[in-house]
Amino acid sequence: xxxQERKQVKKSGGGDESDADAGQxxxxxxxxxxxxxxxDILDEIDSVLEENAEEFVKSxxxxxxx
Amino acid sequence: xxxxxVLGTETExxxxxxxxxxxxxxxxxxxxxxxxxxxxxRIRWDYEQESPLxxxxxxxxxxxxxxxxxxxxxxxxxxxxxxxxxxxxAHPEYSTPECLTPRxxxxxxxxxxxxxxxxxxxxxxxxxxxxxLLIYKNNSDGKGNSYGTHENYLVDRQTAFADIxxxxxxxxxxxxxxxxxxxxGSEAPWDERGRPIYQLxxxxxxxxxxxxxxxxxxxxxxxxRDEPHADPEKYRRLHVIIGDAxxxxxxxxxxxxxxxxxxxxxxxxxLPDLSLEGPVRALHEISRDLTCTVEVxxxxxxxxxxxxxxxxxxxHAKKYVEREDDxxxxxxxxxxxxxILTSLESxxxxxxxxxxxxxxFRLLEAYRERSGLDRGDPKLHAIDLQYHDVRREKGLYYRLxxxxxVDRLVDEADVERAVMEPPEDTRAYFRGRCIGKYPDxxxxxxxxSLIIDTGAEALQRVPMREPxxxxxxxxxxxxxxxxxxxxxxxxxxx
Numbered sequence: 001x002x003x004q005e006r007k008q009v010k011k012s013g014g015g016d017e018s019d020a021d022a023g024q025x026x027x028x029x030x031x032x033x034x035x036x037x038x039x040d041i042l043d044e045i046d047s048v049l050e051e052n053a054e055e056f057v058k059s060x061x062x063x064x065x066x
Numbered sequence: 067x068x069x070x071x072v073l074g075t076e077t078e079x080x081x082x083x084x085x086x087x088x089x090x091x092x093x094x095x096x097x098x099x100x101x102x103x104x105x106x107x108r109i110r111w112d113y114e115q116e117s118p119l120x121x122x123x124x125x126x127x128x129x130x131x132x133x134x135x136x137x138x139x140x141x142x143x144x145x146x147x148x149x150x151x152x153x154x155x156a157h158p159e160y161s162t163p164e165c166l167t168p169r170x171x172x173x174x175x176x177x178x179x180x181x182x183x184x185x186x187x188x189x190x191x192x193x194x195x196x197x198x199l200l201i202y203k204n205n206s207d208g209k210g211n212s213y214g215t216h217e218n219y220l221v222d223r224q225t226a227f228a229d230i231x232x233x234x235x236x237x238x239x240x241x242x243x244x245x246x247x248x249x250x251g252s253e254a255p256w257d258e259r260g261r262p263i264y265q266l267x268x269x270x271x272x273x274x275x276x277x278x279x280x281x282x283x284x285x286x287x288x289x290x291r292d293e294p295h296a297d298p299e300k301y302r303r304l305h306v307i308i309g310d311a312x313x314x315x316x317x318x319x320x321x322x323x324x325x326x327x328x329x330x331x332x333x334x335x336x337l338p339d340l341s342l343e344g345p346v347r348a349l350h351e352i353s354r355d356l357t358c359t360v361e362v363x364x365x366x367x368x369x370x371x372x373x374x375x376x377x378x379x380x381x382h383a384k385k386y387v388e389r390e391d392d393x394x395x396x397x398x399x400x401x402x403x404x405x406i407l408t409s410l411e412s413x414x415x416x417x418x419x420x421x422x423x424x425x426x427f428r429l430l431e432a433y434r435e436r437s438g439l440d441r442g443d444p445k446l447h448a449i450d451l452q453y454h455d456v457r458r459e460k461g462l463y464y465r466l467x468x469x470x471x472v473d474r475l476v477d478e479a480d481v482e483r484a485v486m487e488p489p490e491d492t493r494a495y496f497r498g499r500c501i502g503k504y505p506d507x508x509x510x511x512x513x514x515s516l517i518i519d520t521g522a523e524a525l526q527r528v529p530m531r532e533p534x535x536x537x538x539x540x541x542x543x544x545x546x547x548x549x550x551x552x553x554x555x556x557x558x559x560x
Contacts, residue, residue, distance in 0.1 A: 022255055023354045034431065038432040038471075041471070042436055057208070065078040
């Protein structure tokens, strides 16, 4: 993988974050670069989601399995 | 000496109907499967354990047993590739045929996705007026309901189950760092529902105990189901319920390949005691730590993070493979395992070409950055779900694949072949070829038997208790020479 694709990890929140979110990070510190690389996919996302995606995902309820 | 690790996965797919939130998922799953399977549908699944009338002609209902899904008319078919495709609870489920290598398992697991995708196409063509169905290869609806992706490994019956529990638990707790499929949100009963965090796995939230028989509630890290589907004196089938469904081929390969090596090491007592102090808590903490650095306590007082735990397993595996099991397949697992652990140690988010949780996280983060949405926004949950859509035109994993943003491990031609053809080096070969060649004469089938109707007075049961008998090398000449099922049976009896 080309070195320039590697993303910086940045802990979110800094020192005063709550323990509950301690392991959360953001991939957006090199946001522009990430966005540029992903632009073609991002452009497609809205076209592949179901209509009213927000409502659809809220109504996506499965019976348990296994 | 450890036995060969015959492998298989069972995937319950999520199902939805566009515009009909209150659709019947059981009937929809059955429709999907029977439309795909067509005439194969008349071959019954052989519920040998429940059936005392195993050789009787005809299939009178046996009053003492429970009503099975099949009695309700739900689809349950065996395919020419040796797989089982059926309705389980309220989901279509695909169980791969038995495979002998992790690479073959990846091929057959992907073939399952293609079969679901093709089934959707068949329903759309044959029933154009019915609401379109959607299928997701994931493990959670984001609302506290989970459906499983189970792995199966053939294990020597002589291996003490306590050894498996001791040595496999820390491995399962830590392997999430490379085999998790990623999830936006929290569904753990003890956490705030829907808290907008991102996790390594779909499933960690649903595990509450260390060992047990349950699969639907109080789920255990080690499942004790003992149904070998093979000679029970010699074998155990380890039924693993803690994995996620993978889209990334490399994640899937590593999940199965590393677990198989660890099981061999357990059989040969090659591992040190890495027992954790509180494995369930450790499982949850590791799933919620995207830096892969959170340390968890071991019973011996040490504290290691998940990657360090994996290195412990890896270092032993390397010695073990060199000494006991030096094959190109095992080398491939080791090389990829080492590369992934090295990257996880330095920069987990660099693994967006190999691991599902990273690939999806990156997609979500990029979209969030561009749109300015909050992390808990429903739109992001929709993107999370869409990553797992099995339609290659629509699924976001497949969009990444198409634009060369994820690495493949196998050739699509091999996946296509596996839609119709069984693996050649397990008993699945005999099962699949018989289904393909004599479909009208196969009355029933299961993992360890075929029941053949030659038109004679009694049905003929062909037991297949040895998972590595019935391979292409064993039976190809026999099958080629048997132009119908009667001559096959005659040859088998001769």
